[in-house]
Amino acid sequence: MSHFIHKIKFIFNTNKPLKTILFYSFTLLLGMTANLAFPPHAISLLIFVTMTIFCYLLERRGHQSSFWYGYTFYLGAVIAFIGYWFSYYFRLQLGCGYLLSYLLTSIICFYTSLYIGIIALIYSRLKTRWQWFNLILILPSLWVITELVRGWFFPRSWYALGYTQVNNPLLRGWFPLLGVYSVSWIILAIAGYTTYFLHHVSKKNIIKMGSGIFIFLICSAILGQIHYTKPEGKPLTIALLQPSIFSSKNYTIQTLYDIETASTELLTATHADIFVLPETVFGTNYHSLTPGYLDQLKTIANINNAEILFGSSIHINQDTKYTGTLKLSDLENPVYVKHNLVPFGEYNPLKDTFMEPLVSAVTDQLSSYSAGTNTQEPAVIKGQKFAFNICYENTINDFVANSAKDATIILNQSDLSWYGETGMKDDFLQFSQGRALETQRYFLQDGNTGDTAVINPYGIIESSIAPFVAGALVSEVKGYSGITPFQVVGNYPVWIISLLIVFTMILTKIIELRQLIISKNKTTSRNKQHLKLGGKNAKTRRNSK
Template sequence: MLGAAGVLAFAPVGWFAVNWLSLGGLFALLQAETGTARRVRRGALVAAAYGFGLFVAGVSWVYVSLSVFGGMPALLAGLATVLFCAVLALFPALAGALFVRLATPGWFRRALLFASLWTLAEWSRGWAFTGFPWLAAGYSQATPSPLAGYAPLLGVFGVSWSSALLGGLIFEVVRRWLSTEACSIRGWLRWCPALPLLATAVVLGGGALLHEVRWTQATGEPLSVALLQGNVAQDIKWRPERFFDSLRTYHRLAAENPARLTVLPETALPAFLDQVPGEYLDALQQLALRQNGDLLLGIAVADSRQYYNAALSLGAGGQQHYSKRHLVPFGEFVPAGFAWFMAMANIPMSDFTAGSPGQPPLRLAGQNVAVNICYEDAFGEEIIAALPAATLLVNLSNVAWFGDSLAPAQHLQIAQMRSLETGRMMLRATNTGMTAIVDIDGRVLSALPPFTRGALVGEVRGYSGATPYVRWGNWPVMVLAALLIAFTSSRQTMVPRA
């Protein structure tokens, strides 16, 4: 129940303080398992139950993609979703087991240990088996949370660490406040909640002050942009008879909304590049040249026997392209040994080749644009590979696979964190939502309503410079977490386990 309730901290609800209370509740449950008889297995089960509740409630949209749009039988899709969430729950389970095993006396030491183990578990989940960092605690703390100020310094996992630490501190404040020993003056002096309350204020105040720091500077002239949202339903998108409807939709939106940079969503044109009429591409190029600008569209590209999920630019900057480098397992490539699983689903374009990891930013409309496609923006260290050279971030997505679920809003919140980490604006063009412009401080400046057809027109700036996270990535917070684990467990007394 604590894990499921924790989903309320994430978009679209966005009650960010719930994450502190939810993790504080988990901290309390794990505290109860420590003592003279270390119940490591119970600690693992408690944390696994928390994680399972979090993921079942928060990523249930996996079922939608497999069953509703993937054509998989409902029972099998439900089983696959449950198993997926169970595997994800192994990471918090390991953190819980280690906490019970390593915890030593001292409320602050335990809070630091809990936060560090939780952070390392989330980081591990972000790269193991190609990675699934969705619902990392730090994402719930994107703007307007005061903890968002830590993002440019330590990245999303540093924000996770501060949120988990707050959970432990809040538990300690409540525990001391309600303690029966505090009924006497002597007991109150011993159990006074002032110290954990002060530590809580320091964590919150530090984040709020850092949020006022500007790590990057605007560069170049303001740039007019048009982000197109075609709102083509996933269940009809790939039908041959709908092909020319899609072409007409995006041509009309681009023609009616001139801008120096026009962005179409991921696989906006439902075909391979060589299947699109040449005169249509010429027409898009002419639309871009009206403003002496560029148009960026998502399309699949075939190269010999290899296929890429790509973004192609047309316009003043000439033809440039970016190929998606971090593919979605089962959605864009078939992991070894799982061909039988994919045979029970009907997922088009599910056998792509990953693009090169060293692709430079595209030069579009006078800016160096770091392009990322779909859930690539969930991987902060991959995004910063194009920085500080890139002055603008652009994401092309198609989350129509997940229908009217939590996924589109959660994905936008992830984009907010990337802007905070990098000090760059993020432009998101999606098929069905959420198409949005995100400022460098993580605020969503404007967004189109989901499941509507239209263009989001606005003015943005490129930014230069580098935040500490751009320079160092995740390593500082990982090293800090490892050192804190070693420090907070160093006084452990060996005791027999039950």
């Protein structure tokens, strides 16, 4: 047996191509394990193990292979994150074939992986001689900068590492203080801190490492006990309705009838101060509903002395239409118009470019909505101030935080039937938990097919409806007033701190290189002087002879 193991080791150590293939296969699988820290598995502590291994192996890579190591790691992660539900979206909702949907998904995965490949290369080439500084400060800063860039540009930071900790009471306190990206930074810092001590293993260092992490987590837990907001106004009974009918695909008159019937049944079987129906629930604008249906809704509202809110497309004229939220008692004045539209879903970002014909050839199912204004005042309904966001706007943390400054309750309306039974709906709920934590307000999420949920100001899901089941989620919801530190400063502190640390790294590297050049010049000068002196001594000896 020992001879066999020795032989395997010999083959592995002498066969460089095989060694490389096995290493990058392991790296790809390591990246995929990061997905297990997100829903539906939600093994939140696993992310610390995955990122510690990532940091440890990155620290051992050379300049030449660091890019491909980082790229391969995140390629595995992003395939596990979005590979299935992106291809599902392209195939079943935009009408792309299997080959084209997988091709488009692959392009997104290959593109997104570039971010981590680039920072791995930068890290390996510019890290300083202080290993603790590299692992605990520089690497977290580089990683979080990529999350911030993706959060601002494309694709959105659906999978910022900080989301894995929304249910971790030891780290929740950082969300209202500095936002989800600060938690991502902390995860990488803890992983780097652990890696540093793994490179200097001793009983004394293990005790230091454990003590440091323990003290930090205790302080973080205390931070989580701070309440920046307080209850305001009279609690409201709010019914979030989930019709569980897909309103967009193969839309017909029968589809409209089914949605209207399901919505009416849920409304008549429920009593509340406010009824909420999800994003574009009827699949058309309210002018196109069955004649007399709006009067039927108004009768239900009057019986309950209630208000009915529903998502709808809003047609201004033939060329201009919006998507937003309407209040049944005042249909001509939307309470919210969606600002952040979904690219390739609600608008074509390549319109009026040379690539527009290509997109048109791929699918004819792209909508053409206009965006609402960036800043919209909360809507006062039944004595509470509601801040609205629609669909994936709940992934944009600073946008939600700003819109909720003067609000007491946050409401998201979505139609996640676009993603079928993929894991996207579970991730979506986690994003909403992050927004509740950052603003310390109730966050209500109403979905057509799920996940419909009530999330309290501390990120805890108080109640929910199972996906793909028609139902009404009735809850008593308190309004909360006040402003969290994150609502004041947004993502700017994380941006600034991360950029300053990276700038310090670059400056330190420049100083190190300058000192190295000066040292080499001095050495060269001394060598020349020695050679010159040696020549003079030799000449003197010859003359003496």
